[in-house]
Amino acid sequence: MKKMRIKVGSVTYAMKAKDVLRQYGLRVQIIKTAKPMKNEGCGYSLVVPATDLNVTDILRRAGVEALEVKWET
Amino acid sequence: MIYFDNAATTYPKPHAVVQALQKAAVRYGANPGRAGHTMAYKTAERVYAARTAVSDFFSLGSPENVVFTKNCTEALNTVIFGLARRGGHFVCSDLEHNAVARPLEALRQKGICTWSTAHIAEEDAQTLLNFEKALRKNTVAIVCTGASNVFGKRTPLKALAQLAHKNGIPLIADAAQTAGILPISMQESGIDFLCAPGHKGLYGVMGTGILLCNCAHTLTPLTYGGTGTLSALLEQPEAYPERLESGTLNVPGISALEKGVAFVKTTGVSRIFAHEMHSVQKIEEGLRQMPNVLLYTDLSESSQGYVPLLSFNIRGLHSEETAAKLSEVGIAVRAGLHCAPLAHETYGTKELGTVRICPSVFTTEKDVNSLLNSVFKIAKAV
Numbered sequence: 001m002k003k004m005r006i007k008v009g010s011v012t013y014a015m016k017a018k019d020v021l022r023q024y025g026l027r028v029q030i031i032k033t034a035k036p037m038k039n040e041g042c043g044y045s046l047v048v049p050a051t052d053l054n055v056t057d058i059l060r061r062a063g064v065e066a067l068e069v070k071w072e073t
Numbered sequence: 074m075i076y077f078d079n080a081a082t083t084y085p086k087p088h089a090v091v092q093a094l095q096k097a098a099v100r101y102g103a104n105p106g107r108a109g110h111t112m113a114y115k116t117a118e119r120v121y122a123a124r125t126a127v128s129d130f131f132s133l134g135s136p137e138n139v140v141f142t143k144n145c146t147e148a149l150n151t152v153i154f155g156l157a158r159r160g161g162h163f164v165c166s167d168l169e170h171n172a173v174a175r176p177l178e179a180l181r182q183k184g185i186c187t188w189s190t191a192h193i194a195e196e197d198a199q200t201l202l203n204f205e206k207a208l209r210k211n212t213v214a215i216v217c218t219g220a221s222n223v224f225g226k227r228t229p230l231k232a233l234a235q236l237a238h239k240n241g242i243p244l245i246a247d248a249a250q251t252a253g254i255l256p257i258s259m260q261e262s263g264i265d266f267l268c269a270p271g272h273k274g275l276y277g278v279m280g281t282g283i284l285l286c287n288c289a290h291t292l293t294p295l296t297y298g299g300t301g302t303l304s305a306l307l308e309q310p311e312a313y314p315e316r317l318e319s320g321t322l323n324v325p326g327i328s329a330l331e332k333g334v335a336f337v338k339t340t341g342v343s344r345i346f347a348h349e350m351h352s353v354q355k356i357e358e359g360l361r362q363m364p365n366v367l368l369y370t371d372l373s374e375s376s377q378g379y380v381p382l383l384s385f386n387i388r389g390l391h392s393e394e395t396a397a398k399l400s401e402v403g404i405a406v407r408a409g410l411h412c413a414p415l416a417h418e419t420y421g422t423k424e425l426g427t428v429r430i431c432p433s434v435f436t437t438e439k440d441v442n443s444l445l446n447s448v449f450k451i452a453k454a455v
Contacts, residue, residue, distance in 0.1 A: 009302065009310070009312040010106065010300070010301070010302045010310070010312050010315045011105065011106035011117045011121075011301060011302070011315075012106070012121060012124070012136070012137050012312075012314055012315065013137060013312065015117060015118065015121035015136075016121070016136060016137060019121075019125070030114060030117075031109060032108070032109030036305075037305075038305065039305050039306070040303050040304075040305050040306070041302075041303055041304030041305030041306065042107075042301055042302060042303070042304040043302055043303065044106075044302070063135065063137070
């Protein structure tokens, strides 16, 4: 199953994103960002199951910026 | 003990608040927003739930703009120092607590900013004029309490927010005596920064406070350090609330605060106000009939202009002497200057201070009668 990994600005934004996406029926997992960029350090990401919804757009409208998006199987 | 010192901190706390403290210590013992293990996530979830509860309670609409502090004073310092710039000027009311006056005075003594006061008049229209006159070209913010912590006098915050915005500056509100007592909507009031203690009208525990940010100004942090994000950078991250929350959070206190807010919401702010105002009016009515008792406000005339607390003195006694005599019979009140010399100067009570009475939602008719009987005995013996 395809998944999206979305990097967000903080654990608070990760929690907010989880809350917002739950309203769209999406079950989101929060993880520490794996292999963060050298010049950034610690951070949080969301693991979102594949969906037809435009997740980044939903998050942007809720005030959560997707700093990086990666698709994986 | 009969407790009438609720303006300093409410006591007792609701059962759910006390339970939440213990539960947090046992179940949410990890550092939120730092590690990636299960308990750290669960703890972060609890903190976020508290942010959401506070955001909803004050109609803020953005949990990420709820900053947890250790008390209202720290919240006020964060905003005042966060907005201060060299050559700037602040206007505050003449009823402010030292939580506002001292940071402003520190800025003045360091040669960074100046400040001036505006008189809170009986009529709101006059108060607005006083603030308008005090504004200068270099004023960076208006700071105003929602109500005096000594005399209970309320201030027109919504109108002050409009005045501030007309002049392109933010309004900082000190809600130490109004959060949980009066309905406050961040969206309707236009307040830009609201500072409140968690341990007074919100019935949380000591060591908690909140700063609600409702505008685009990015504050310079008061404290710098670990936030759990962007750790490779030496600069403080921009994003709220972490920008202003360096270091480990008081998770038990924050969890308890969530329950305190739920308690206030369930009980109803208007019911709490009505109950406490009824108690204070009964106390005032009784004190008015006693010999040698001096009162400074008249709640029977205009209870809507006040929050439920009052100050009094007994002729011939220093306020501290009266408070000590009440303490001897098991009644807890606060005497002296209440960390608000500006307010005492305004009301002409700086020399003797006053005895402050502040009930809570738990105050009973019996408590009120015991207080009145005790004050009567003291006043009669003078």
